Amino acid sequence: QKEVEQDPGPLSVPEGAIVSLNCTYSNSAFQYFMWYRQYSRKGPELLMYTYSSGNKEDGRFTAQVDKSSKYISLFIRDSQPSDSATYLCAMRGTGGFKTIFGAGTRLFVKA
Amino acid sequence: GAVVSQHPSWVICKSGTSVKIECRSLDFQATTMFWYRQFPKQSLMLMATSNEGSKATYEQGVEKDKFLINHASLTLSTLTVTSAHPEDSSFYICSARETGQDYNSPLHFGNGTRLTVT
Numbered sequence: 001q002k003e004v005e006q007d008p009g010p011l012s013v014p015e016g017a018i019v020s021l022n023c024t025y026s027n028s029a030f031q032y033f034m035w036y037r038q039y040s041r042k043g044p045e046l047l048m049y050t051y052s053s054g055n056k057e058d059g060r061f062t063a064q065v066d067k068s069s070k071y072i073s074l075f076i077r078d079s080q081p082s083d084s085a086t087y088l089c090a091m092r093g094t095g096g097f098k099t100i101f102g103a104g105t106r107l108f109v110k111a
Numbered sequence: 112g113a114v115v116s117q118h119p120s121w122v123i124c125k126s127g128t129s130v131k132i133e134c135r136s137l138d139f140q141a142t143t144m145f146w147y148r149q150f151p152k153q154s155l156m157l158m159a160t161s162n163e164g165s166k167a168t169y170e171q172g173v174e175k176d177k178f179l180i181n182h183a184s185l186t187l188s189t190l191t192v193t194s195a196h197p198e199d200s201s202f203y204i205c206s207a208r209e210t211g212q213d214y215n216s217p218l219h220f221g222n223g224t225r226l227t228v229t
Contacts, residue, residue, distance in 0.1 A: 041225060042223060043204050043221050043222040043223045045220070049217045099157075106152075
């Protein structure tokens with residue numbers, strides 16, 4: 001079993017839709033949770049960074065962490081064609097542990 | 112802030128030759144840099160952790176003699192793929208952690224290098 005599971009998609013939605021992206025994980029030691037956006041042939045760009053459980057909102061993006069269920073989500077409101085990219089979840093424990101990445105979900109937002 | 116520059120963005124080389132990839136932190140100093148490899152539709156896989164002034168720490172299964180890492184300054188780390196073979200073709204990405212930031216700070220990535228070995 002992988003430490004982090006993420007549906008690779010692809011996920012195709014119409015412009016303006018609310019997008020829900022999710023990851024599950026198995027290691028209860030994970031405390032820090034991140035979402036990265038990666039455009040084709042580019043490096044990942046940090047979108048959201050949260051610690052422990054709860055919600056965090058930044059513009060059209062909302063990150064949720066449910067540690068009891070070992071489940072994290074990223075919501076994108078009013079999705080735009082420019083949101084079309086691969087979204088990677090990532091997480092780590094405290095201290096000097098390495099960051100573990102999900103495989104990424106490919107999102108297509110159609111105009 | 113926190114801009115990481117990677118060069119070249121793509122490179123094609125012949126089998127048996129060596130290729131050097133540079134990773135620079137442009138507006139900050141980075142004691143620690145990380146090198147990842149990414150296959151199509153797969154996750155980022157950590158290859159090694161590069162620390163300024165000391166030997167890199169390689170992940171299990173990564174050949175240190177094949178993937179030479181040098182971190183000679185606080186703003187530059189290099190990855191050299193030696194005696195490249197077609198199976199080394201991949202997308203290589205570096206990331207850097209700003210000096211003084213704790214282990215739990217998020218990573219900032221370069222734009223990657225697409226290596227194709229013919």
